[in-house]
Amino acid sequence: MAVVSMLSPKPNAVQDQAPVQISLRGVRKYFGSSGFVAVDGIDIDIPQGQFFVIVGPSGCGKTTLLRMLAGLEGISEGTMTISRSDPSRPENSMVFQGDSLFPWMTVYDNAAYGLRMRGVAEKDVADSVKLWLERIGLWRFRDRYPNQLSGGMRQRVSIVRAFANDPEILLMDEPFSALDEQNKMLLHEELLRIWEATKKTVVFITHSVDEAVTLGDRIMIMTANPGREKAIIDVPFTRPRNVLELRHDPAYGDLVFHIWEQLRDEVQRARLNSEGGK
Amino acid sequence: MAKQRTFYGAERFIGFLTPLALLGLWEAAARTGLIDARFFPAPSSIVHTFGALVASGELWTNLTASLRRLLLGMLVGGVPALFLGLAMGISRPLRAAIDPLIAATYPIPKSAILPLVLLIFGLGETSKVVMVALGAFYPILINTVMGVANIDKIYLDVGHNFRASRWQVFRTIALPGALPSIMAGVKLAMGMGLILIAISEMVAASDGIGYMIWNAWQVLTVDTMYVGLLVIALLGFLFSTIIDEVERLLIPWKART
Numbered sequence: 001m002a003v004v005s006m007l008s009p010k011p012n013a014v015q016d017q018a019p020v021q022i023s024l025r026g027v028r029k030y031f032g033s034s035g036f037v038a039v040d041g042i043d044i045d046i047p048q049g050q051f052f053v054i055v056g057p058s059g060c061g062k063t064t065l066l067r068m069l070a071g072l073e074g075i076s077e078g079t080m081t082i083s084r085s086d087p088s089r090p091e092n093s094m095v096f097q098g099d100s101l102f103p104w105m106t107v108y109d110n111a112a113y114g115l116r117m118r119g120v121a122e123k124d125v126a127d128s129v130k131l132w133l134e135r136i137g138l139w140r141f142r143d144r145y146p147n148q149l150s151g152g153m154r155q156r157v158s159i160v161r162a163f164a165n166d167p168e169i170l171l172m173d174e175p176f177s178a179l180d181e182q183n184k185m186l187l188h189e190e191l192l193r194i195w196e197a198t199k200k201t202v203v204f205i206t207h208s209v210d211e212a213v214t215l216g217d218r219i220m221i222m223t224a225n226p227g228r229e230k231a232i233i234d235v236p237f238t239r240p241r242n243v244l245e246l247r248h249d250p251a252y253g254d255l256v257f258h259i260w261e262q263l264r265d266e267v268q269r270a271r272l273n274s275e276g277g278k
Numbered sequence: 279m280a281k282q283r284t285f286y287g288a289e290r291f292i293g294f295l296t297p298l299a300l301l302g303l304w305e306a307a308a309r310t311g312l313i314d315a316r317f318f319p320a321p322s323s324i325v326h327t328f329g330a331l332v333a334s335g336e337l338w339t340n341l342t343a344s345l346r347r348l349l350l351g352m353l354v355g356g357v358p359a360l361f362l363g364l365a366m367g368i369s370r371p372l373r374a375a376i377d378p379l380i381a382a383t384y385p386i387p388k389s390a391i392l393p394l395v396l397l398i399f400g401l402g403e404t405s406k407v408v409m410v411a412l413g414a415f416y417p418i419l420i421n422t423v424m425g426v427a428n429i430d431k432i433y434l435d436v437g438h439n440f441r442a443s444r445w446q447v448f449r450t451i452a453l454p455g456a457l458p459s460i461m462a463g464v465k466l467a468m469g470m471g472l473i474l475i476a477i478s479e480m481v482a483a484s485d486g487i488g489y490m491i492w493n494a495w496q497v498l499t500v501d502t503m504y505v506g507l508l509v510i511a512l513l514g515f516l517f518s519t520i521i522d523e524v525e526r527l528l529i530p531w532k533a534r535t
Binding site: 070071072090092093094096098099100102103104105113114117118145146147165 | 451454
């Protein structure tokens with residue numbers, strides 16, 4: 001396992017002591033009769049409370065990996081161990097890429113979905129939904145339907161839907177990829193703000209290096225097709241982070257550059273693969 | 279906005295004007311003998327007959343008879359179609375098992391089955407209800423299956439990720455997701471029901487709007503025939519207005535932003 005440590009990372013003391021929450025050993029995924037290998041031998045340990053980011057070129061199997069963690073895809077080989085600290089809470093909740101809010105439910109009902117499916121008493125549902133919608137500034141839009149919201153607001157509601165469910169692990173699949181830069185920046189701030197209040201374990205998928213460095217504690221770079229681990233990088237920035245000021249830090253640019261260097265070959269390889277395939 | 283509204287108002291006005299103008303032309307043509315009043319009685323005389331049929335209670339008797347069969351048939355055909363359609367939409371094996379049956383029986387004109395239905399269910403009320411039910415069954419079934427099957431897969435992933443049970447997926451995702459398509463099916467079913475109730479009452483009934491029209495042909499009271507047609511047209515308009523309203527209540531998320 002290539003662990004690249006640069007810029008003398010200051011590992012978070014809490015994380016070093018934190019027990020491992022997600023442990024993957026030799027996890028592979030191939031699809032059906034074609035034998036297409038999407039994910040090829042992933043070994044990682046993600047401690048409790050860590051913001052873990054996976055970055056890689058399109059089609060590198062990162063979404064497949066996340067869907068396996070979410071239980072939406074089976075694992076072909078290897079083991080996936082998830083340690084639970086509180087079995088009464090759900091194991092994971094996912095924030096999906098693109099529009100995943102139910103168009104037939106109001107903002108409130110969408111946010112309450114996970115809790116209601118678990119049979120939580122309606123009074124407790126109301127408390128939790130109100131708390132989260134207020135935290136993200138959407139309480140006054142609670143009676144709106146998704147088609148009456150902007151794209152950024154819709155993504156905030158799907159983040160609330162996952163947080164309100166109070167899972168041990170949050171899985172996020174490129175949740176901001178469809179948003180413009182300015183909206184993205186605001187949502188990074190909001191995500192960090194509410195995440196820092198709960199310190200849940202997060203596995204976050206992105207193809208944006210900036211996003212990875214801004215949000216993550218640790219970043220895994222994946223190779224293209226089949227998806228393997230290329231490098232794991234610790235992000236040295238302390239919490240709480242200021243999304244804007246972070247970019248002022250020379251270490252930020254160095255880190256982004258360093259990751260890009262590793263990623264560039266993979267992106268090129270992915271492109272060659274897809275062109276060769278045609 | 280205001281300009282648009284006045285234009286919309288003008289459109290509606292024109293929409294009323296055309297049929298009125300046609301009626302005026304018809305009336306004039308019938309009175310001057312330009313068209314044969316035996317086949318095309320003047321609108322005024324049709325209105326007169328309409329009044330007489332209302333006064334005698336004849337129209338009311340026939341109307342309620344048809345309405346009862348129509349609504350009963352819609353329920354008998356529509357409710358099973360809805361549940362079967364939802365089940366088929368969710369379960370691929372069930373769909374695979376039943377789809378060929380539907381594909382094979384759907385194209386048979388329902389009116390062609392009328393003699394068989396009369397043979398099986400007799401000349402009583404049941405046969406008419408069954409005819410409407412047959413007509414309502416297919417459009418609602420097909421639209422429901424399509425509505426469920428076309429639900430974006432991401433919603434099912436969300437349901438799965440939030441650990442919704444099968445019943446919860448059904449209630450919170452399949453049903454509301456398919457609702458717009460289901461309502462379109464109900465609308466088609468209502469149109470089909472009107473056609474079939476008219477046909478089956480013509481052949482085998484002693485009351486109902488269809489019977490009234492057929493009887494008018496046999497005794498050559500052409501005015502009554504026209505009243506029957508008018509009533510069916512009004513029913514069609516009324517039902518589609520009601521269904522539109524129900525749709526707005528059931529599917530508020532489709533409302534304009």
